[in-house]
Amino acid sequence: MQRSYLAILLHGFLWLLAFLYPLFSLDDISNVQYIINRNWLSVTSVFLVFYINYFVLVNAYFFKRKKLQFYIINVLLIAVLFFLIQYFLTWNAFNPSINGIRTREVRSGQMSSIQLILPMILSVGMCVGLKINKKLNKNQLALQQVKQAQLSAEIKYLKYQVQPHFLFNTLNNIYALVDSSPEIAKESIHDLSKMMRYLLHDSSTNKVPLAKEIEFLERYIDLMQLRISSSLTLEKSFPVINRPIKIAPLTLISFIENAFKHGIDAVQDSFIKIELKIDNDEIQYSVINSSFPEKEKVTNSGIGLKNLKKRLELLYPNKFELFTKEENNIFKATLILNFKE
Template identity: 40%
Template sequence: MRLLLYRYRVLHLSFWSTYCSFHFYLIQQDIGWRNAMPGVLVPLFFNVLLSYLNYGYLLPRWLDRQRTAGYLLEFCAAFALCVVLKVKALRYFAPATLPQSHLYSLVFVVSSMGGTLFVVLFIGLLRFSINWFALEAKAKALENAQLHSELRFLKAQINPHFLFNTLNNLYYLAYTQSPNTPEVVAQLAQMMRYLLEDSNQPTVPVSQEIAFRRSYLSLEQLRLNHPVALDFVVTGEPAGIYVAPLLLMTFLENAFKHGVRDDDPAAWVRVGLRVSPTTCEYTVVNGRRPARSGVPQPGTGLLNVRRRLALAYPDRHELQLTEAPDQFHVHLTLHLS
């Protein structure tokens, strides 16, 4: 906002400098530069007076009250008074070489009115442009604040869901007196630190996302009663690459929820990550259980992911969900630049 006001001050000064220079150049060609000074300074004084009376007082009152008739009446009165005083001053300071017939002609009065009206209208348009750009800036700031709040709310929904699932897993391990319980607790502490602290940032290093997903896969592997074919392949150099956090968590959780059962030793999950300076591609593929009857409905998690992608990567992502009788495939591409 300060930069906008500074630019408008520079624009005002530039306009008046150009106006004076051009006016002086035209007049001094006819009557010389010494005699031209009153012909420049007198119109400048009255034009500045009326322009900023309209700019700083009449227009703001009209914008607040929205009374067009009252504004026009006040403006016409001020304009008429200003033109009368301007014409009288020009006649008083006019050089003796200028014919009196010209000073008292209708052409002289009309030209004085036209010059003043042009300047006042130009400065008035600046007032409207300032208001318009200020409103645009406020609207943009409000929109960004609303989007930021919505994005934080969507990310906050992930934490309770993940914590609920993990506590169930931890309860099961403790109930069965699994020797893996201490290891699970240690991994859970690291993951919760990431969820509560690092994931609140707009972007995080890809290396942290990789570590979080490895911990999650290890946690799920420990929970299951049998080994599951889990593959996590990273291609490319993740150093220096930043992405929005936890975008793939919903698909990972769904892969284990819908594709892995304790009584199915043939269950499998494959996770892939391909990183480049301009793109980041995620893939999650898992085996599917036999389809239930009825038409599946999109869950809250999927709707959450789609909305987060729309906010964090507008027009810079592609999400493809492919269903087959025996597997479910997720492919997400993020365009980083």
């Protein structure tokens, strides 16, 4: 709406200059009225040609591929206006006179005709150019809106994949506790309800405070540890957040999910080391865990890390680095994310 008002003001300003120009270009004071009338008549003809094309002809014919009709109508329009101008120029109002005797005859001939017709032709070309530019901008805006809608839909799809994936892993964990530790299972369900509140409400926004995301990770880790044997060594390091940092929800959970699902064994010693740092406008996040290749052969690696990479490409293009490395039965996942908007 604001751009429409600006366009109207710009059009009005330019035409005001065109009509005022004769007042600032007078070189013969004795013929003031003659010069003004003649110039205003010419400017009016250009004005009519321009806006008849702008509001009617370009949309009705040029953009609908009826270009022959468009050119024919414009030729007829310019011809009609040209003969009208020639007729008006015979009136006394357009000729200087003293005591009813003309002191200067109206110029006629080829040069005078070109001076009248050429500005009208140029106004048609200018109008077509403006309308094409306006249409291109409108199409580009519509294309951007479509792309943005597709992007939002894809981001939502990927985020909704994370939620059932997380819920499936957590419920499996609680199920294992029902028989052996029913009281702990009850507490786990209570903790899960709090986490689901984050998934359903907080994560529905585009960005969440980093502090809330870390709180969610802490709850998840506590829940996972309930059924883990003493063979697991877990280290975690989260910073105290003292500044308003926001990130896309569920960005950090995939590393930890992957570590708990594929990095621990019921018999062999295993470990998980989680570290998150804030360095200026960057989050430096890494999870290192033990790896069991023979387990990977029978366990589907899930959608976690692949999903995370797709989401980061959509949400933080050219603003993140994601690395994964596995050697000597150790798996390391690292994310460096620039969260500055």
